[in-house]
Amino acid sequence: MNAQLSDALPWLILFAFYGLPLLHVALSRRGGGWRPPAGSRCPFGPRAGWLVMVLMLGPVGWLMFALRRPRRMRDRQS
Numbered sequence: 001m002n003a004q005l006s007d008a009l010p011w012l013i014l015f016a017f018y019g020l021p022l023l024h025v026a027l028s029r030r031g032g033g034w035r036p037p038a039g040s041r042c043p044f045g046p047r048a049g050w051l052v053m054v055l056m057l058g059p060v061g062w063l064m065f066a067l068r069r070p071r072r073m074r075d076r077q078s
Contacts, residue, residue, distance in 0.1 A: 018061030025050045
């Protein structure tokens with residue numbers, strides 16, 4: 001049984017540090033839209049950008065997504 005756990009451990013780590021954050025960004029309401037805002041020259045929406053950041057940066061990208069302040073709060077303080 002110990003050999004089975006040691007064989008599955010790298011997959012569990014990969015899923016925990018990359019799969020779950022990607023799933024969270026893809027399903028979260030705070031991720032933004034899939035389509036770019038009107039008038040934008042970028043072909044990707046905010047959610048696709050966050051997915052790329054989480055994919056490239058892993059847990060650090062997910063922390064950036066999770067700890068960002070919502071736009072509404074910044075507008076109220078200005």
